Amino acid sequence: MIPAGGTLALRARVLSYDVQHLQPGETPVARFIEDGLVVIRDGIIQAVGEASELLEGLGPDQPVTDYRPFLLTAGFIDPHLHMPQTQVIASYGTELMEWLAKYTFPEESRYGDPAVADAAAQFLLRELLRNGTTTAVAFCTSHPQSAESFFSESARLGLRMIGGKVMMDRNAPPELTDTPERAHDETLALVQRWHGAGRLEVAITPRFAPTSTEAQLEVAGALAKAHPDLAIQTHLSENLGEIDFVRELFPWAEDYTAVYERYGLVRRRALFGHCIHLSERERRALAEHQATAVFCPTSNLFLGSGLFDRDGALAANLRMGLATDIGGGTSYSMLQTAGEGYKVLALRGQRLPGHAAFYMMTSGNADAIGFGDRIGQVAPGFEADLTILDARATAALRQRMERVETLEEELFALTVLGDERAVVATYAAGRRLHARGLAEPPPLA
Ligand code: GUN
Ligand code: ZN
Numbered sequence: 503m504i505p506a507g508g509t510l511a512l513r514a515r516v517l518s519y520d521v522q523h524l525q526p527g528e529t530p531v532a533r534f535i536e537d538g539l540v541v542i543r544d545g546i547i548q549a550v551g552e553a554s555e556l557l558e559g560l561g562p563d564q565p566v567t568d569y570r571p572f573l574l575t576a577g578f579i580d581p582h583l584h585m586p587q588t589q590v591i592a593s594y595g596t597e598l599m600e601w602l603a604k605y606t607f608p609e610e611s612r613y614g615d616p617a618v619a620d621a622a623a624q625f626l627l628r629e630l631l632r633n634g635t636t637t638a639v640a641f642c643t644s645h646p647q648s649a650e651s652f653f654s655e656s657a658r659l660g661l662r663m664i665g666g667k668v669m670m671d672r673n674a675p676p677e678l679t680d681t682p683e684r685a686h687d688e689t690l691a692l693v694q695r696w697h698g699a700g701r702l703e704v705a706i707t708p709r710f711a712p713t714s715t716e717a718q719l720e721v722a723g724a725l726a727k728a729h730p731d732l733a734i735q736t737h738l739s740e741n742l743g744e745i746d747f748v749r750e751l752f753p754w755a756e757d758y759t760a761v762y763e764r765y766g767l768v769r770r771r772a773l774f775g776h777c778i779h780l781s782e783r784e785r786r787a788l789a790e791h792q793a794t795a796v797f798c799p800t801s802n803l804f805l806g807s808g809l810f811d812r813d814g815a816l817a818a819n820l821r822m823g824l825a826t827d828i829g830g831g832t833s834y835s836m837l838q839t840a841g842e843g844y845k846v847l848a849l850r851g852q853r854l855p856g857h858a859a860f861y862m863m864t865s866g867n868a869d870a871i872g873f874g875d876r877i878g879q880v881a882p883g884f885e886a887d888l889t890i891l892d893a894r895a896t897a898a899l900r901q902r903m904e905r906v907e908t909l910e911e912e913l914f915a916l917t918v919l920g921d922e923r924a925v926v927a928t929y930a931a932g933r934r935l936h937a938r939g940l941a942e943p944p945p946l947a
Contacts, residue, residue, distance in 0.1 A: 545931035577636025587829030634889035666707030723765035798827035856913030
């Protein structure tokens, strides 16, 4: 465990958003301080304000790290990714169901080996930090060991993370299937060991309806009922072939969402990856139960799954997340993810302004996963998970910035042209865990 830091003072252009419930066409309101100071003590933000005002109150020996003209935002939050797919990313040429069978299941079969799972967890978390991401909601494999590796490494780094052991008892190779009993017992064991340990939480994780029997979905629902505070993560309505398969497997269900509703899996903090081909009834049902639809643009393009309807979700008051979906998704960068999100929405005649993208990556995603009061904002009382961004990180960005006049334009350009090269530093609980240009994590700031 890396020891917690003392007091830190960071000077930068500070950008933050309160949690906001937007209607189509509305842009989130930012709190922006051109010359701001963020004071952090023991991993928690103590004060945020104008540097000119706050500097006076600092002790004479308090060092100040001056990041101007860089932006300081809340650390990015990635509400949907797959820990065991770092070596599936960029596998060629298939759509969802074939991609799962051809690349993903064979790869996930390796994760019963603790050495494989440990190495992947270490790689993934390092890569997320390099990209400015401080919290993720992760599917592991059906092997409890894979979740063990994910949680151990997250604990070592002091990160706020949510993870879950995949439940999957049909339509997958035998080396990857569990049973309803094992899914229950192994999830419960993880809850007892990791839920609430440090900043970690366990999510109930049925992979998706096609790979769970009704008996297993019942078990997932029973766990959800017994533990109303647990997050739930799964997939919903990503691909037309998948939807046909669900219709065959659950002939009694009115639609795909109704399958999860039947088992009590649609509720606050239930995170549904993709939600591309929803009917109006499904959108309404998800919104009424306060569930979250997670938009994964690079994955939706890569697997040819379809175009997410953000305005439809906003109009239905359906909570939304924006996520990478590594390794159906093709980038670890939330900036790139937002930039591709813009293009997906453009194909539907919709838009994603820079402020809306930064809102989604920070406090919007925090609210989506139920952590809106702890992370996602640069505000007193919030955990000091922070990202420092350089909007002139590359030649292309520098060239563009010469003609940029507003913060909105700067943020938008960062989403279209930015990636990990724009991430100057990443802090988690007030500790600097990434600094640009250093191959290894820096000594503690
Ligand atoms: N649906 C069920 N499993 C998966 C997965 O691993 N990735 C994606 N994109 N969709 C899924
Ligand atoms: Zn996924």
